[in-house]
Amino acid sequence: MAAINYDKMSVKELSDIIARAQKALNAAKERERSEIKQKITTLAETAGFSVGELFGQRGRGKSVTVKYMNPDNRAETWTGRGRKPNWLVAKLSKGAKITDFAV
Known part of the structure; x- marks a missing residue:
């Protein structure tokens, strides 16, 4: 090299x-x-x-069910609580609907 x-x-x-x-x-x-x-x-x-x-x-209480998943990377999920993850914000800004990512 x-x-x-x-x-x-x-x-x-x-x-x-x-x-x-x-x-x-x-x-x-x-x-x-x-x-x-x-x-x-x-x-x-x-x-x-x-x-x-x-x-x-892990966590302090009962686990929360995943409601949304990134179809490009199934490890990236969101429960619908807190801030939207960057992958979801990017896809929504490109015109996708949040229901497209529902589990």
Whole structure:
């Protein structure tokens, strides 16, 4: 791989490289996090437990049912409480209807 001479790059070029690297870093972190969560879940289920049994349930009360889901990324959901998530706001601004994302 050829060496990159950062000293001769413009501010814009350097900013673009940093932005792309940060995006790649965030994606790698999320990928690793997802893989670890899956390994823990599989290990717990193999032993006959749920993750909730081993580590306790998250939250303070009863869980809230998901009402809306991003069709492009099914991991992104919204219960209808609090602020609308960015993915939903973006799709609504493009003319979609909230009912399009109902579960």
